[in-house]
Amino acid sequence: PSFAQESKGTLVVAIESLAAQNFDPILEGRPGHAHYQAPLYDALVGFNLTEGGIGPGVAERWEISEDGKSWTFYLRAGLKFHNGEPLTAEDVKFSIERIKSEESVTAQAASFRRIIASIEVVDDLTVRFHTEGTQVYFPTLFSRAIFHDGTIMPKDYFEKVGAEEFRRNPVGSGPWKFVRSVPGDLVEFEAVEQPHWRGNPKFKRLIIMQVPEQSTRMAMVRTGEAAIASITPEAIKEVRDSGLKLVSVPATAQ
Numbered sequence: 464p465s466f467a468q469e470s471k472g473t474l475v476v477a478i479e480s481l482a483a484q485n486f487d488p489i490l491e492g493r494p495g496h497a498h499y500q501a502p503l504y505d506a507l508v509g510f511n512l513t514e515g516g517i518g519p520g521v522a523e524r525w526e527i528s529e530d531g532k533s534w535t536f537y538l539r540a541g542l543k544f545h546n547g548e549p550l551t552a553e554d555v556k557f558s559i560e561r562i563k564s565e566e567s568v569t570a571q572a573a574s575f576r577r578i579i580a581s582i583e584v585v586d587d588l589t590v591r592f593h594t595e596g597t598q599v600y601f602p603t604l605f606s607r608a609i610f611h612d613g614t615i616m617p618k619d620y621f622e623k624v625g626a627e628e629f630r631r632n633p634v635g636s637g638p639w640k641f642v643r644s645v646p647g648d649l650v651e652f653e654a655v656e657q658p659h660w661r662g663n664p665k666f667k668r669l670i671i672m673q674v675p676e677q678s679t680r681m682a683m684v685r686t687g688e689a690a691i692a693s694i695t696p697e698a699i700k701e702v703r704d705s706g707l708k709l710v711s712v713p714a715t716a717q
Contacts, residue, residue, distance in 0.1 A: 473668040477680040477689040481673040484646055486633035487626065488558075488614040489567040498693075499650045499671050501607060504635035505615055505661070507536060507555060510608030515713030517606040521550065521615050521636070531597035538588040539660060544617040545640045552590040556582045557618035559592075559605075571604050571612035638662065639669050648673060681707075 478498050485491045488500060509520035522536040542550035559582060561567065563575035578598055583591040594601060605613030615636060621629050633641050638659040639652035649672045654664040672689065674680045680692035684707060691710075694702060702709050 472666050473670060474664075474666040474691070475683075475689040476669070476671045477674040477683050477692040478671060479673075479675060479677070479680070479693055481647070481650065481671070484644055484650065485630070486641065486644070487630045488611055488616065489561050489564065489569055489572075490630075491569070491611075497607070497611060500611055500614065501637070502639035502652050502669060502671075503633060503637045503641055504611075505542075505550075505637050506605060506607040506611065506613035507559075507615060508602050508606040508613050509661075510606055510712075512712060515608070517603055517608055520606070520613065521555070522605075525602050527597075527599075527601075533591050533593045534598070534601050535585070535589060535591045536602075538590070540588060542636055542660075543657065544620065544636045545634050545655065546617065546620055548617055548619055549587075550615060550617070550636050551587045552584045553587075554615055554618045555590045556584050557621070558614060558616045559612075561616065562612050562614070569612050570610050574604065575612065638664055642668075681705075 476498075481499060483491055484499070486500065486503070488504065491500070506520045507522050508525075509518045510516065511518035521538055521542060523539050525534055525536045527534050536555070538550070538552060538555065544550055559575065559579070562569055563572055563579060578595050580593045580595050583593065585591055592601070603609060607613060617634050620634050624632075635641075638655055638661050640655055642651040642653050644650045649670055652669040654667055654669070674683065674692075677694060677698060680689065681694065681698065681702070683689035684692045685705070699709060
C-alpha cells in the first residue's frame, strides 16, 4: 500500500510562539521559525537525533580540499520538492546565495557574505563552496541542529512565481507539505506521499498551535487536545511527576 493510505489522523503540537510565522527562510532570524519551517524544508546538513551534533541532510557527506580553501558537498540522489521538481545542486547554490543576500536577516547571513567567496555547481549532485581562508567548522553553519541557514528552496518554482507568492504558498522538500497558516494561531501541514529520508510521518496532518501559556499547553497534553507541547526547564519536574513523557534531543540549539 502507498504511504498516503497508511498515514491517518492529526498530530497536534502546542508551542509557546510561532514568532513572525514567516515561511521565507531569509526573513526570519528568531528561534520561533524552527518549529514551523523544519517540517516543511530540508537543510543541507542535518543532525544526529541520538548522539547530538551534525549529521547527514540533503548532503550525504562533505569534505574539505587539501588546500583548505573549499568544501565539497555530495547530495542525496532522487530528492524531490513537494511540487515534483528534483532537488539538485542548482537549488543548493540558489538557496545559499539567497540566504547570504543583502535582503537576508538570518543568523548567519553576515558570516556567509564574509566567508563564502563563491558557490560552484560541479554536477547535479555535487556543489562546491570556495571560502575565504580555511573554514574548519563550515558544515556546521548549514545544520538545522544549530541554524536554519542551510535551508534548501526550489530555484525554478521561486523564479517562476516570485517572492510574494512563494511566501504565501511555500514549497520545500521536507516530510510535510504546507497546507495553511492562520496568523497568530496555527500552521497546518500534510504528510508527503513518497518515502522521505528523514522518515515518513505516521499522521496524515500536522497542526502546530501557538499557545503562549505553558500551563495551558501542559493541560492540552493531559486532556489529549494536543499530543506534544513545548516546555521550559522549570516545568521538567512537574512533567515527570504527572507521568507525561519527557523528550529531548542532545546538542541542539533549537
